[in-house]
Amino acid sequence: MTAFIASLTPIVQRTSAVMTTAELAAWAQLGKNSVPRLTAGFGIRELSGSAKNRRYSVxxxxxxxxxxxARHAEDLEPLLYPLQKSTWVSEYTGLSVSAINAAICEKRLTLPAPVELTQTGQGQAAARGRRWVPAQIDAYLRNDPIPFMPAMASVPATKTASKTASRNVFAAICSDNAEVSRQCHL
Known part of the structure; x- marks a missing residue:
């Protein structure tokens, strides 16, 4: 781990398999009053506890x-570092907060994608609810494989015959590329 990840302190839990409301709030960097909205939004079940001190499965x-x-305690350890806001990411990547937010909105972000903790409307996410996993930013800055990333869907590698009947080679290449392109055409 680099120095900036080592400077963060992981969440200290009373028990290893359970998070209290305060621990969950500290991990997600939210207020304690926002935890019920967070757990309801993600469908996280409450294990037990009073209204003041609910408990959730880690x-x-x-x-x-x-x-x-996480399969082992070693896999869980880097995940227990608090999720970080865009100001922290900005400080360690050198990108401004506005550049990070603009890149997210324009879908051209090269950093690992943030976790959206709050939802505002259909297809929209609040910028204040974006958090990053410190281990992913660390790996990105070291040019290592990004941990905890879901597998990317591969692009179909099948070559189809060109639909153009003309002898225009350029048109045939463009039509073949358009079929397998990852870019969204507006």
Missing amino acids: HEVMRKILGVT
Whole structure:
């Protein structure tokens, strides 16, 4: 780990498999009053506890919010570092906060994608609800494979015959490329 990840302190839990409301709030960098909205939005079940101190399964939190299932305690350890806001990412990547937010809106972000903790409307996410996993930013800055990333769907490699009957080679190449292109045409 680099120095900036080592300077962060992981969430200290009372028990290894359970997060309290305060621990979940500290991990997600949200207020304690925002935790019920977060858990309802991701469908995280409450295990037990009073209204003041609810408890949630650590594995369910990681699976539903980050999409990661830790098999061992060593796999879980880097996930227990608090999720970080865009100001922290800006400080360590050298990109401005506005450049990061603009890149997300324009779908041209080269950093690992943030976790969207709050939803505002259909297809929209609030910028204040974006958090990054510190281990992913660390790996990105070291040019290592990004940990905890879901597998990317591969592009079909089948070559289809060109639909153009003319002898225009350029038109045939363009039509073949348009069929397998990852870019969205507006």
